[in-house]
Amino acid sequence: MDLTKTKLSKNLARTLEKDVKSFSDNLTEMTGSLSPNLLQSKLLLDSDLPSPSCDLGQKLLNEFFHPQASDIVLKAENECFLCHKEVLMTRCSYFKAMFQNTWTEKNSKEITLNNVKPEAVAALLCFLYGASSELPRFCPLLDILQIADMYGMAELTTVAKYHIKSEMCHSFHRPCKDCIANAPEVIQLASFFSLNDLFAACLKWNTKYFYKLWPNKGFASMQVDLREKCVKAVMDSLNDTNAISLLMETDKFLSSITRVQWTKPVVAMGTTLMTSCCDYIALCFLALVRNKTLMILFEGIGWKIDVVDRILTQISSQLSIENVCGCHLAVSRLIYLSDKESWNQEFSTMLLNLKITVWCFLVSNYFAVIHTESWNMLSATDKMTLKSETICQGDTSKKLSKRPVLSSSLNKNSVKPLKQTAPVKNDQKKQIAKAKAKNQNMKLSCNNKATNSNNTPSCSESRRSEAVNLPTLLPPIIARQELMYGWVIEEVVTKPIPA
Structure with missing residues (x-):
């Protein structure tokens, strides 16, 4: 068996040597000199080349690797590629405009491609000839996207996006180790090359699994505007259903991350998101109590106490004439459940303190609150109690005028x-000065005269x-x-x- 493999490998090596020699002879005949590094000939030895999409693509790709009738040479740095004008014109609009219009390269046998790497040119030509739906592994993804953008190859860009989604992000499933490592690069590539659909998919993926993707040096080293967009995407997803879960995930994320130099940008992202979650919960306090999502924070003890304290403090600081009635109803409901379900005593104390704060605000702003739409939400008992505790008694049918500025x-x-x-x-x-001095002297003389005689x-x-x-x-x-x-x-x- 080993002898058979050895014979096959020797025969394959001889065949490849003949192909490389044939390619070198053709190149020497066209250009008159042999390039020291022939990437096109080395590709024959690469076993990871993408497979063509059809039989025609396979035949064209064979013609590219065994150029017998080539009529143009593309040169990138020190590498030369024997090509066919008809194939280039048919598959690429850039080369079509070059050979059909009055460009200086129209009648030239050798065209130099500037600002591109030889590996990127080889990847482009493999796609032009073979029309493969895969990307070659010998060229970095960044170079492929760059040359596709330079030469207007939208089809190659589509293949690159498919490669990113399937190979680098694994179709945006729950992030694994490789996905976490590739996520920052994918986001930066999508933003730099304006791949809007891919960038939107990345932001959606980031919104769902931010607690796994952010603790990464790649995220910490991204541009500030990209980090802000990632945070904003999560903040924009806040609603009455997921606000509490996002808050809890953010708190776990901040608690678990190590405080070192490179994590400072990531910690800042988590802190911004935490503040946004608390603001949203304070704004929609009554709605969250009614749909019972807020009850998650009151189940059990531990780290949630700090989170609840921060939320209740935020609620008390954002009290206004418009939302104070809703806050009163929400706090009353939570206190009722606390007594019914025997919640933690510390939670109950925090809720009672908040209720006192809300009630004092209602009493001090009674004449303004009674003219709001939320006033009708209060029960008749609460309304009568508030009226009796109000300091000022008067006509409540008239709205208060604006406060003077x-x-x-x-x-x-x-x-x-x-x-x-x-x-x-x-x-x-x-x-x-003279008048002041004279007045002072007159005052002294008057005092002296007053002491001497009353008739003065x-x-x-x-x-x-x-x-x-x-x-x-x-x-x-x-x-x-x-x-x-x-x-x-x-x-x-x-x-x-x-x-």
Whole structure:
């Protein structure tokens, strides 16, 4: 048996040597010189070449490997490929435009292809001749997509996308070890070459299995915009059915990931998603209580306590006049179930604290809440209790007017600047100083006279008669007063300054 295999291998080697020698002779006859590295001849020894799609493809591929009537040479770097113009024109629109129009390469026997690797050219020619539905293994996927994009080969791009889905992503099933390693590369290739359908499929896959795909150095090293798109895809998928499950998966993901340097971007992605889940749960609190998906968090003890505390804190911080009635109903329902099903005591305490916060908000905003649509959701007992506990009693049939906008809360650009007064001259400054000094002396003399005799005119009277009229020396002063309702009053002060 071993002797038979040895004979077959020797016969195959002789046949291949003859084919390579024939190819070299044809190339020497066309170009006049032999290239030192002939990739086209080496492909004859490659056992992993993709199989042709049909008998015609097999015959054309044999003609490519055994060129007897080639009429054009394609050169990439140091490699030369003997080809046929008719095949190139029929299968590729780029070469058709080259040979039919007035390009400089139309009458040339040798065409140099720039900015492409020889392996990519070999993969392109194997596809043009054999029309295979598989990709060769001797060429990287990136180079194949690049040359397909450069020469407008949409069919080759389709084959590459099929290869990515089936070989690299395993048809987007539950990620295995190979899928996790290939996912970052696939997402980057789909984004770079604008493979929109493939990119959408990757985002959908990422949304379903983010907790498996993200803890990967490839994800951490991706561009920031791609990481943001992956996070946004998961955030956009939030709904009343999956919000709690996404929150729990995100919390497990953040708890399990190791805090090292390369995981910082991934941790940031998980933190952003966690915040988004809490915001959504707080916004749809009543709906989640009604469909009973929120009850998952209250089953058992452990790490879920921290998650519940974060959610309830978020709910209390997002209370508003529109949603406070719904929050009151939801919390009351949870407290009822807590007493009925004997939940953890710590959970019950947290719920009671939230109910107190919600009730205080209802009482303090009673006259605003009664005019909202959610007011009718409350029971008659709750309405009567709220009315009795409200501090202010009055006519509730009228809606409250809008709160006045205080000028102190406006932006700096919207505040009306003070009017500038005319600058005080040096002569006026001297006169003001003298008047102040004289007024001070008059005050001291008045005090002395008041102690000596009661019949002496008062200090204020003497000051009125002898003090210099200060306002005549000063320019008009602009007084500005801001009232509690945001009104601004401006007046010119022209009266004498009081003593």
